[in-house]
Amino acid sequence: xxxxxxxxxxxxxxxxxxxxxxxxxxxxxxxxxxxxxxxxxxxxxxxxxxxxxxxxxxxxxxxxxxxxxxxxxxxxxxxxxxxxxxxxxxxxxxxxxxxxxxxxxxxxxxxxxxxxxxxxxxxxxxxxxxxxxxxxxxxxxxxxxxxxxxxxxxxxxxxxxxxxxxxxxxxxxxxxxxxxxxxxxxxxxxx
Amino acid sequence: xxxxxxxxxxxxxxxxxxxxxxxxxxxxxxxxxxxxxxxxxxxxxxxxxxxxxxxxxxxxxxxxxxxxxxxxxxxxxxxxxxxxxxxxxxxxxxxxxxxxxxxxxxxxxxxxxxxxxxxxxxxxxxxxxxxxxxxxxxxxxxxxxxxxxxxxxxxxxxxxxxxxxxxxxxxxxxxxxxxxxxxxxxxxxxxxxxxxxxxxxxxxxxxxxxx
Numbered sequence: 001x002x003x004x005x006x007x008x009x010x011x012x013x014x015x016x017x018x019x020x021x022x023x024x025x026x027x028x029x030x031x032x033x034x035x036x037x038x039x040x041x042x043x044x045x046x047x048x049x050x051x052x053x054x055x056x057x058x059x060x061x062x063x064x065x066x067x068x069x070x071x072x073x074x075x076x077x078x079x080x081x082x083x084x085x086x087x088x089x090x091x092x093x094x095x096x097x098x099x100x101x102x103x104x105x106x107x108x109x110x111x112x113x114x115x116x117x118x119x120x121x122x123x124x125x126x127x128x129x130x131x132x133x134x135x136x137x138x139x140x141x142x143x144x145x146x147x148x149x150x151x152x153x154x155x156x157x158x159x160x161x162x163x164x165x166x167x168x169x170x171x172x173x174x175x176x177x178x179x180x181x182x183x184x185x186x187x188x189x190x191x
Numbered sequence: 192x193x194x195x196x197x198x199x200x201x202x203x204x205x206x207x208x209x210x211x212x213x214x215x216x217x218x219x220x221x222x223x224x225x226x227x228x229x230x231x232x233x234x235x236x237x238x239x240x241x242x243x244x245x246x247x248x249x250x251x252x253x254x255x256x257x258x259x260x261x262x263x264x265x266x267x268x269x270x271x272x273x274x275x276x277x278x279x280x281x282x283x284x285x286x287x288x289x290x291x292x293x294x295x296x297x298x299x300x301x302x303x304x305x306x307x308x309x310x311x312x313x314x315x316x317x318x319x320x321x322x323x324x325x326x327x328x329x330x331x332x333x334x335x336x337x338x339x340x341x342x343x344x345x346x347x348x349x350x351x352x353x354x355x356x357x358x359x360x361x362x363x364x365x366x367x368x369x370x371x372x373x374x375x376x377x378x379x380x381x382x383x384x385x386x387x388x389x390x391x392x393x394x395x396x397x398x399x400x401x402x
Contacts, residue, residue, distance in 0.1 A: 154309070159379070
């Protein structure tokens, strides 16, 4: 049985004394309490969680990002399980600023090999740069793509066509004009 | 032209009189070889249509070819992502004329439930000319059979001397979109696709009279 999050936090604090830890309690939206770790010590904490005999969290099942536009931060969330001891999940979170050049967290791929593709996905969609990742490049979108589409301030390309009953967002775009016809195609038509 | 009475009379004696065009189209429509090419769950329905229960072989369209060079028909079965779109257009360009396209399912027609997504093409007809659209999510195998029959009817009605592919000036190559910084460039091929007009801008004179 995995220790309760408070005991786990104390154990981590004892093992990695410098780490800045915070327990994020469970909410209706996130049913699991989470352990927020500062970026500088997350690798040490991850290694402890993986190697400690009572934790043995040997499997990272999910890596994703969460964009907090109002708070100006992006959170990277790791879901950890133990296959050996059949327990989990433990939710590990790291925060980084939203600004693209400062949005960096250490990669946990050296700790859990399975993080590689999922960290690439988080980089592709949220623009989080993982320091120490062996092969950080886009995985879903193409290489020349400039945007990070899961960020909340992402503006999708104006490739909508007119709809028979425009409403809501599409109606706004229709009234604003320009968003209905792809701009590049519109230039072609005018020739 | 031979009149129908004489034709029928000759048929009773085992003599079939048809035009070259009829024979040519009959041969083509009875052996539409599709490209073996599936993109999403619609492909599962396409596989079911080709298998024993629905038996696409009854219509001569069971020979799925693994190369575009031997295919007559591209069944776009599923969601075309923007990353996949250039490959779809390239495969279509590699098919020899005469060639046809069936857009199978909501995604291939318009992007379907993913239309609002940043990564899905809002209809494959933005880059290649589509002959038959099948609505459905996914369409049942019967719907695909109906599309094949509809395509056969279209082929039957084509005239050899007026077909696109015997026109020396006609293009059979469609421009392949390239990956841009924010979207595919161009976002549509205006020669094959134009956005529908706002009904408020369509004048009465422009409304097509039914044939």
